[in-house]
Amino acid sequence: MTKNIFDKRLLKETATLTIGDKTLELPIYSGSVGPDVIDIRRLYADTGMFTYDPGFTSTASCESSITYIDGDKGILLYRGYPIDQLAEKSDFMEVAYLLLNGELPDKEEKDDFVHAITYHTMVHDQMSSLFKGFRRDAHPMAIMVGVLGAMSAFYHDSLDINDPLQRKIASHRLIAKIPTIASMAYKYSIGQPFVYPRNDMSYAENFLHMTFGVPQCEEYEVSPTLANAMDKIFILHADHEQNASTSTVRLAGSSGANPFACIAAGIASLWGPAHGGANEACLHMLQEIGTVDRIPEFIEKAKNKNDPFRLMGFGHRVYKNFDPRAQVLAKSANEVLDEMGINDPMLDVARELERIALEDEYFIEKKLYPNVDFYSGIILKAMGFPTEMFTVLFALARTTGWVSQWGEMIEDPTQKIGRPRQLFTGDTQRDFIDLENR
Numbered sequence: 001m002t003k004n005i006f007d008k009r010l011l012k013e014t015a016t017l018t019i020g021d022k023t024l025e026l027p028i029y030s031g032s033v034g035p036d037v038i039d040i041r042r043l044y045a046d047t048g049m050f051t052y053d054p055g056f057t058s059t060a061s062c063e064s065s066i067t068y069i070d071g072d073k074g075i076l077l078y079r080g081y082p083i084d085q086l087a088e089k090s091d092f093m094e095v096a097y098l099l100l101n102g103e104l105p106d107k108e109e110k111d112d113f114v115h116a117i118t119y120h121t122m123v124h125d126q127m128s129s130l131f132k133g134f135r136r137d138a139h140p141m142a143i144m145v146g147v148l149g150a151m152s153a154f155y156h157d158s159l160d161i162n163d164p165l166q167r168k169i170a171s172h173r174l175i176a177k178i179p180t181i182a183s184m185a186y187k188y189s190i191g192q193p194f195v196y197p198r199n200d201m202s203y204a205e206n207f208l209h210m211t212f213g214v215p216q217c218e219e220y221e222v223s224p225t226l227a228n229a230m231d232k233i234f235i236l237h238a239d240h241e242q243n244a245s246t247s248t249v250r251l252a253g254s255s256g257a258n259p260f261a262c263i264a265a266g267i268a269s270l271w272g273p274a275h276g277g278a279n280e281a282c283l284h285m286l287q288e289i290g291t292v293d294r295i296p297e298f299i300e301k302a303k304n305k306n307d308p309f310r311l312m313g314f315g316h317r318v319y320k321n322f323d324p325r326a327q328v329l330a331k332s333a334n335e336v337l338d339e340m341g342i343n344d345p346m347l348d349v350a351r352e353l354e355r356i357a358l359e360d361e362y363f364i365e366k367k368l369y370p371n372v373d374f375y376s377g378i379i380l381k382a383m384g385f386p387t388e389m390f391t392v393l394f395a396l397a398r399t400t401g402w403v404s405q406w407g408e409m410i411e412d413p414t415q416k417i418g419r420p421r422q423l424f425t426g427d428t429q430r431d432f433i434d435l436e437n438r
Contacts, residue, residue, distance in 0.1 A: 120176030149264035183210035239401025279377035282313035313374030329375035
């Protein structure tokens with residue numbers, strides 16, 4: 001499924017590490033772009049010591065050729081292609097093929113891939129019974145974790161991770177069925193019947209139809225503007241290097257777990273508010289502000305270091321300049337809002353906040369530009385998605401990246417089961433004392 005890239009690291013030089021009277025020469029490798037890495041794999045064997053790096057912020061856990069980020073320059077590349085070019089000139093199915101296979105497809109390859117995904121969108125009919133086991137008010141991400149994990153109980157013919165064909169089938173099934181499952185989670189929460197997928201629609205159109213259509217009532221007409229915005233959201237969220245959820249998928253996969261279990265683990269990680277819940281937090285912030293006339297008050301609160309209030313949807317942990325994905329979605333946000341013609345005070349607040357952030361010296365100096373979560377939250381709100389569904393849509397898009405990263409990890413001959421070390425600070429060995437003597 002992926003090209004063999006695991007022999008492309010370049011030995012650049014060595015780093016000398018001196019510990020007491022012992023000196024080690026550690027290889028330094030260069031990739032095709034980005035920071036060099038110091039290979040410390042023999043550190044414990046040669047010194048009896050580990051490195052200490054909470055959060056793995058200075059540790060490369062794998063070698064990958066899928067996605068590259070330069071946060072200082074605001075660059076995001078999928079297989080070398082800039083994200084703005086892909087969002088402007090491509091579509092999600094083509095991007096999914098690119099992430100999985102390493103190259104853009106020709107027309108025949110794309111047609112075959114779209115056909116394979118389209119005709120895998122239906123889920124096993126017995127899976128619909130799983131939803132009845134959840135309370136009506138269950139968070140849709142809880143449902144997603146459970147149902148995705150349960151897929152391994154239905155698709156036994158694609159669980160052998162050592163079989164390239166089964167890995168390919170599992171990857172296609174996950175990408176194809178995740179929109180169907182996401183729409184079912186939404187329909188279950190509002191008490192409406194499930195809508196079957198349509199093979200005559202695009203990936204984004206089909207998802208919107210399954211989500212907002214009502215069977216046997218009236219035909220739901222999918223707006224090209226909304227479908228285009230949805231497709232761009234899927235592209236922009238498809239992958240983002242070795243983030244928490246992607247690392248979770250790889251870690252679970254390193255144990256030999258089946259692909260459905262690995263993606264379920266990724267969804268569980270994404271559910272965390274510090275990761276996938278950012279656009280939902282942005283909407284909650286806009287609700288807190290309430291009206292445009294209160295914006296100056298909250299701007300001052302944001303500038304006050306002693307005030308716990310934080311502006312959500314501005315700035316980014318990785319992108320220190322601007323988020324390249326946000327520039328793409330800003331245009332889509334305007335198109336969606338213009339078409340929907342919604343009179344919503346929250347969206348008025350969002351637009352005014354955007355204007356201030358792009359002009360105010362404080363925001364410019366701190367590089368607090370609106371990020372992708374800001375604009376995606378606005379778009380999804382305008383489309384009619386409840387905030388609880390925002391992270392579900394994130395998971396839907398990111399499944400393609402997770403599957404690509406999982407496949408690359410499986411094919412990496414240097415990959416081992418994940419086993420982080422620790423700096424132990426607990427009690428040393430103690431003798432057990434019987435209960436009556438304590």
